[in-house]
Amino acid sequence: MTESINQQVKLARTPEGEPVPQDFEVAAGSVPEAGPGQVLCQTLFLSLDPYMRSQIAGRHISGAIKPGDVMLGETVSRVVSSHSDQFSPGDIVRCPGGWQQFSLHAPEALSRVSATDVALSNYLSVLGxxxxxxxxxxxxxxxxxxxxxxxxxxxxxxxxxxxxxxxxxxxxxxxxxxxxxxxxxxxxxxxxxxxxxxxxxxxxxxxxxxxxxxxxxxxxxxxxxxxxxxxxxxxxxxxxxxxxxxxxxxxxxxxxxxxxxxxxxxxxxxxxxxxxxxxxDFEPRREEFVAACLPAIRSGEIKPFEDCYVGLEQAPEAFCRLMRGENRGKVVIAVS
The missing domain is CATH 3.40.50.720 (NAD(P)-binding Rossmann-like Domain)
Incomplete structure (x- = not known):
């Protein structure tokens, strides 16, 4: 890995009502290094979801976001380096990577993507x-x-x-x-x-x-x-x-x-x-759900309906469009 910059999107200020792009800032952080038992991941796709507005307001079960914090979010990522025997470089995983290019995790925070013959973004939409x-x-x-x-x-x-x-x-x-x-x-x-x-x-x-x-x-x-x-x-x-x-x-x-x-x-x-x-509450049954839906997605009976943007810098505007109800399907950012 030759990258030395970890592009991130942080909350610049707490929105009053409907968010606008100026409530966020694109920043350059450093790429973390995996320590003992840790896994470094590179974000491929980032999910944007309405519940993030509740995180910003400090009233969501998954956590709160304050000005200066990197925005939280689920990602599909590639393992870059690993000091865990559970994952190897090149593995594709789901993880809480947030609005950034690189993220560091304990292995229990990662879930290996089971099938790669469908679009990886599907693991943030119809399979996510x-x-x-x-x-x-x-x-x-x-x-x-x-x-x-x-x-x-x-x-x-x-x-x-x-x-x-x-x-x-x-x-x-x-x-x-x-x-x-x-x-x-x-x-x-x-x-x-x-x-x-x-x-x-x-x-x-x-x-x-x-x-x-x-x-x-x-x-x-x-x-x-x-x-x-x-x-x-x-x-x-x-x-x-x-x-x-x-x-x-x-x-x-x-x-x-x-x-x-x-x-x-x-x-x-x-x-x-x-x-x-x-x-x-249903996370323990995720693989049951994936097994039930994967054949219909492969056959086209269930269609992924995704609104995909290219580049992490697009995330603030894409999120604001989502909160205005202007999205067309599940909002996903192609990061890497």
Whole structure:
């Protein structure tokens, strides 16, 4: 290895509301050296995710980020040097490498990539945390049945795109909600949704009317990724025996305030089962999930839906676009 500079992206200041690129700074750090029992990795792909906004705000289970800190994040990386007998130079791994070119780890922080005949970026999208989130919530918790009506907001995002495809695989009728006509077109034509509501085409009353039109018998599964008033509206339209997966609050990530949730009577009336989903709880089952989904990804039945940027310096703008809802699928940065 001849590199002497470790390009990094740090938090420059804590955003007020929606982040802007000036909240971050690209810096030149030094390349660390692996000590006894440590592994040095070079980042190939970096995942950008909405939960990072909660890390910046200091209220996420995975940790907090303060001004001056290197941004946290999951990566697919190549082992450069190793003082562990578990990994060798050239191995491809998943690790919490962060927004930087090189990262140092204990071996227990690394997971070897099991199959390299698919795009390595897939291990941050359909085979990564978004895919595991979708699979755990829909398949293991909600238990979809053929004929179920499944509603997915943020339908073309990293998690939503996978939920929609998994539900379609299982014979469900899948209704998406997305921002703008192009995203709605992609949801139907590329991801196989039966229909997609454009949330930008009207107000909440319009969206509620569209739910009534498209889900006349009620909603069997709601995979909530956005929270806010939409969760209230969907809860008014649940079918008896509905399953609600609470997974994200995208509509409120840029705000310090929190909206009131649905009245419990709405869930009681529907005899609904409500699950709070934290993907880290399902990490021990990751290989089971990969084995279940890898054949469909290889065959093209499940399509990776990725928004890929080239160069670590693109990460601040790409993250801000994500937080404005302007991404097309799972946001990935090709670093090396």
């Amino acid at each position: 945390m978004p895919g595991l989130t979708a699979y755990a919530g829909l398949v293991w918790l909600a238990g979809p049945k053929a004929g179920d009506t499944v509603v997915v907001p943020a339908a073309t995002g990293g998690v939503g795109a996978m939920v929609g495809q998994l539900a379609r695989q299982r014979g469900c009728r899948v209704i998406g909600i997305a921002g703008g006509p192009e995203k709605c077109r992609e949801a139907v034509e590329e991801l196989g949704y039966d229909a997609c509501i454009d949330r930008k085409a009207g107000d909440m009353a319009y969206l509620a009317a569209e739910l009534d039109r498209l889900c006349p018998a009620g909603i069997d599964i709601y995979f909530d990724l956005v929270g806010g008033e939409l969760l209230n509206q969907v809860s008014m339209r649940l079918a008896v025996g509905a399953r609600v997966i609470l997974c994200g609050i995208m509509s409120e990530l840029n705000s310090a305030a929190r909206s009131g949730g649905p009245h419990p009577a709405l869930w009681i009336k529907a005899r609904a089962t409500v699950h709070g989903l934290v993907v880290y």
